[in-house]
Amino acid sequence: MLTNNNSSSNSKPIKDKYMKTIILDIETAPSLGYIWGFWNQNIHDGMVLDYGGYIMSCSIKELGATEVIYLENRTTDDTEIVADICSYLDDCEFVIAHNGRRFDIPFIKARAVINHIPPPSPFKVIDTLSIAKKEMKFKRNSLDFLAKALDVELRKMTDRKFPGFKLWWECLHDNDEAWIEMKAYNIMDVEVLEQVYLRLRPWASNHPNINTAS
Numbered sequence: 001m002l003t004n005n006n007s008s009s010n011s012k013p014i015k016d017k018y019m020k021t022i023i024l025d026i027e028t029a030p031s032l033g034y035i036w037g038f039w040n041q042n043i044h045d046g047m048v049l050d051y052g053g054y055i056m057s058c059s060i061k062e063l064g065a066t067e068v069i070y071l072e073n074r075t076t077d078d079t080e081i082v083a084d085i086c087s088y089l090d091d092c093e094f095v096i097a098h099n100g101r102r103f104d105i106p107f108i109k110a111r112a113v114i115n116h117i118p119p120p121s122p123f124k125v126i127d128t129l130s131i132a133k134k135e136m137k138f139k140r141n142s143l144d145f146l147a148k149a150l151d152v153e154l155r156k157m158t159d160r161k162f163p164g165f166k167l168w169w170e171c172l173h174d175n176d177e178a179w180i181e182m183k184a185y186n187i188m189d190v191e192v193l194e195q196v197y198l199r200l201r202p203w204a205s206n207h208p209n210i211n212t213a214s
Contacts (some may be wrong), residue, residue: 018110021093021094022060022061022089022095022183023096023190023193024060024061024096024190025059025097026097026104026107027056027168027182027185029076029168032048033050034049034146036144052076054076054077054078054079054111055085055107055111056073057071064105070183070187071084072183073115074171074174085108086117086120089123090120090121094125094126095126096194096197097125099129100125101127101130102127103131105125115130124208128146128196128197128200130145131201143189149193152199161181162175162176
């Protein structure tokens, strides 16, 4: 099931115009297996019950725009959501993501290969995690920590009914309330990421010319 954060019935409400720079964040299903310990484990194939690893949701925002596109997948078959994500990647030149070079983008590419989806046109990844690690020395480099350290404007999610992993667990068991919270969580991440990126950008050496007034 694909949904979006827009009143339009079209699952791609801004697909009709070229988006040069997008901000992206995905949420994925966990793997399920047996483990002997909780630190530095080597999980063998026979210990894995379910590799999971499909895309559950994705939020996409054009840099400087107000609307956020939210895509949702409640099944283990993520072909449709991956195809939609690739269509956005195909229409952009730059993708801003936190840990995007090592996680989000390779994960999307892997799911595209598995689902027989052709690769999008070439694009460049601007990774806020890489910028923070290379140019600064924060105590931590998680998006949440950077947002708090930089005092960016946060739309706080108060009174969460499904904190931490419980949110994923309930979504995997098709809890509608949990999916509503997942949507808010995923959308908030790209809104926060945009603000963190704009704070870090002036300090980023070798930053590409994205030619935007944002």
